[in-house]
Amino acid sequence: MARASRSRPDLSPTAYALLGLLSFGRELSGYELKRWADGSIRFFYAAPAMSQVYRELDRLRDAGLVTARDVPGGATRVTRVHRITDEGTAALRAWLDDQPAGQPVLKHGVALRVFLGHLADRERLRATVAEHRRRCEELLLELEGVEADLGDDPTWHHARLVAEWGRTYYAAEVEAARRLEARLAGAGDGRRAVGERGPEQ
Amino acid sequence: MARASRSRPDLSPTAYALLGLLSFGRELSGYELKRWADGSIRFFYAAPAMSQVYRELDRLRDAGLVTARDVPGGATRVTRVHRITDEGTAALRAWLDDQPAGQPVLKHGVALRVFLGHLADRERLRATVAEHRRRCEELLLELEGVEADLGDDPTWHHARLVAEWGRTYYAAEVEAARRLEARLAGAGDGRRAVGERGPEQ
DNA sequence: GCCAGCATGTAAGGAGTTACATGATTAT
DNA sequence: ATAATCATGTAACTCCTTACATGCTGGC
Numbered sequence: 205m206a207r208a209s210r211s212r213p214d215l216s217p218t219a220y221a222l223l224g225l226l227s228f229g230r231e232l233s234g235y236e237l238k239r240w241a242d243g244s245i246r247f248f249y250a251a252p253a254m255s256q257v258y259r260e261l262d263r264l265r266d267a268g269l270v271t272a273r274d275v276p277g278g279a280t281r282v283t284r285v286h287r288i289t290d291e292g293t294a295a296l297r298a299w300l301d302d303q304p305a306g307q308p309v310l311k312h313g314v315a316l317r318v319f320l321g322h323l324a325d326r327e328r329l330r331a332t333v334a335e336h337r338r339r340c341e342e343l344l345l346e347l348e349g350v351e352a353d354l355g356d357d358p359t360w361h362h363a364r365l366v367a368e369w370g371r372t373y374y375a376a377e378v379e380a381a382r383r384l385e386a387r388l389a390g391a392g393d394g395r396r397a398v399g400e401r402g403p404e405q
Numbered sequence: 406m407a408r409a410s411r412s413r414p415d416l417s418p419t420a421y422a423l424l425g426l427l428s429f430g431r432e433l434s435g436y437e438l439k440r441w442a443d444g445s446i447r448f449f450y451a452a453p454a455m456s457q458v459y460r461e462l463d464r465l466r467d468a469g470l471v472t473a474r475d476v477p478g479g480a481t482r483v484t485r486v487h488r489i490t491d492e493g494t495a496a497l498r499a500w501l502d503d504q505p506a507g508q509p510v511l512k513h514g515v516a517l518r519v520f521l522g523h524l525a526d527r528e529r530l531r532a533t534v535a536e537h538r539r540r541c542e543e544l545l546l547e548l549e550g551v552e553a554d555l556g557d558d559p560t561w562h563h564a565r566l567v568a569e570w571g572r573t574y575y576a577a578e579v580e581a582a583r584r585l586e587a588r589l590a591g592a593g594d595g596r597r598a599v600g601e602r603g604p605e606q
Numbered sequence: 607g608c609c610a611g612c613a614t615g616t617a618a619g620g621a622g623t624t625a626c627a628t629g630a631t632t633a634t
Numbered sequence: 635a636t637a638a639t640c641a642t643g644t645a646a647c648t649c650c651t652t653a654c655a656t657g658c659t660g661g662c
Contacts, residue, residue, distance in 0.1 A: 216648075216649060216650090217512070217514070217517075217649090218649080218650080221517060224517070224520065224521040224524075227521065227523070227524060228523075233612090233613075233614090234613080234614070234615090235612060235613055235614080244520070245517070245520070248511060248513040248516035248517065248520070249511070249512050249513055249514075249516065249517050250510050250511065250512055250650090252649095252650075252651095253650070253651055253652080254613095254614085254615090255614095255615075255616080255650090255651080255652085255653095256649085256650060256651080258614065258615060258616095259615090259650095281612095281613070281614085281657070281658055282613080282614085283612085283613065283614090284613090284614080293524070296521070296524060297524050297525075300518060300521060300524055300525050301525070301529075305514035305515045305517075305518050305533055305536075305537065306514050307514075307540060308511060308512060308513040308514065308515065308516075309451050309510070309511070309512040310449060310450070310451065310509060310510070310511055310512075311418070311450050311451055311509060311510040311511075312449040312450055312509040313418070313450075313506035313507050313508075313509065314506045314509065315449035315450065315509075315567050315570060315571075316418075316422060316425070316446070316449065316450050316506075317501060317506050318563055318566055318567050318570065319425065319445070319446070319449070319563055319564060319567045320425040320428065320497070320501060320563070321562070321563035321566065322428070322429075322560075322562070322563055323425075323428060323494070323497060323498050323501055324498075324501050324502070328502075332506055335506075336506065339508060359523075361522070361523070362519055362520055362521070362522035362523055363520060365519055365522065365585060365588055365589075366516050366519050366520045368581075368584065368585075368588075369516060369519065369581045369582075369584075369585060370516075372577055372580060372581035372584070373577060373578070373581060375577070376573055376574060376576070376577030376578075377574070377577075379573060380569075380570045380573035380574060381570075383569065383570075383573070384566060384569075384570060387566055387569075388566075417620075417621060417622085418621090419621075419622080434640090434641075434642090435641080435642070435643090436639095436640060436641055436642080451622090453621095453622075453623095454622070454623060454624080455641095455642085455643090456622090456623080456624085456625095456642095456643075456644080457621080457622060457623080459642065459643060459644095460622095460643090482629070482630060482631095482640095482641070482642085483641085483642090484640085484641070484642090485641090485642080
């Protein structure tokens with residue numbers, strides 16, 4: 205029934221996230237957007253694959269929310285740079301106003317593994333948690349680096365707020381992992397299946 | 406090239422998560438699995454839609470990892486209950502052993518909105534964060550309820566560990582939200598577009 | 607000479623969702 | 635009576651990923 209005919213085009217959250225990056229006013233290529241997403245959005249909203257970035261940019265262009273311009277030469281054959289339009293800014297605002305944020309979506313493979321810990325070797329499980337903790341510690345360091353780079357510029361006021369939230373978030377994840385590791389460090393009796401009680405019945 | 410021909414069938418993480426619930430040894434219907442997922446997996450791994458539960462159960466059955474049995478009468482027309490097979494337990498163990506857990510996937514719509522705060526009314530943004538905090542507080546209470554229900558039974562040892570992790574997680578989220586709210590409570594200058602500097606140029 | 611980084615895309619498919627369709631039982 | 639809960643499924647669609655295809659430029 206031809207949805208989104210006039211008011212607001214029907215785009216994925218990721219499209220709006222990319223439009224959001226463009227809302228800071230810079231003219232960017234798909235490649236640059238991906239790199240920026242990897243250094244910002246990644247910390248709180250899974251960064252899209254390269255191929256998705258290009259697809260979403262196509263859609264944003266089709267909807268008139270960004271304009272594209274081919275810049276020859278540069279570093280390679282041709283670079284297509286994108287700039288948000290006034291309609292783009294308006295559409296993004298409308299989306300932010302109308303769409304409720306909804307619950308965060310979390311898919312925590314490590315937590316799932318702990319939950320199913322009765323099927324795993326305890327030491328192995330502890331190692332999985334430890335690896336997760338180390339990754340979180342790295343992310344925390346990266347995030348602090350990003351935060352430092354933001355400096356005092358009022359442009360990045362909200363980015364700094366999110367970075368602060370992220371620090372709390374990843375620090376909590378590290379803390380929780382540490383506690384889990386301690387709980388799993390005791391002399392493990394190895395794997396034990398709940399479904400298999402006794403040798404035959 | 407006919408993958409997963411012998412060794413391990415090629416199933417989605419959600420299928421393994423459901424198989425994981427069945428690994429506790431109970432015989433469950435799709436409906437019961439969904440309800441249980443909503444009360445356990447949901448806290449750390451997005452609970453699947455009803456329709457997906459049935460689809461994954463079909464696949465698990467096709468792969469011989471669960472057996473199904475129709476129980477007539479019960480509460481309604483007919484209830485198809487599922488039980489994990491020995492191959493199912495083996496496949497789940499193999500999956501847990503072979504597949505690395507990978508980074509958690511997070512899609513935090515609230516954080517995205519804060520990041521794009523320059524496009525939103527400050528008071529509205531604060532309300533969004535406050536609503537998120539309240540939801541987290543609710544989830545925290547629910548989680549504590551679940552934890553209490555688990556009791557001392559060694560069957561739920563790992564479930565208790567995950568619940569503990571979850572408490573840290575949601576408590577941190579509440580704490581971070583509270584701080585954000587405080588930062589956003591100051592006399593707001595309302596929305597201001599970075600892309601629009603000046604009336605015309 | 608070769609590899610890493612810059613740069614843009616297409617093709618195929620998996621994972622998951624919402625909306626729809628159906629119907630019995632139980633509690634208010 | 636009628637709403638909520640129990641119960642199973644199909645259809646259509648979106649989102650997003652991996653793998654593939656291509657080619658330039660600059661540093662080692």
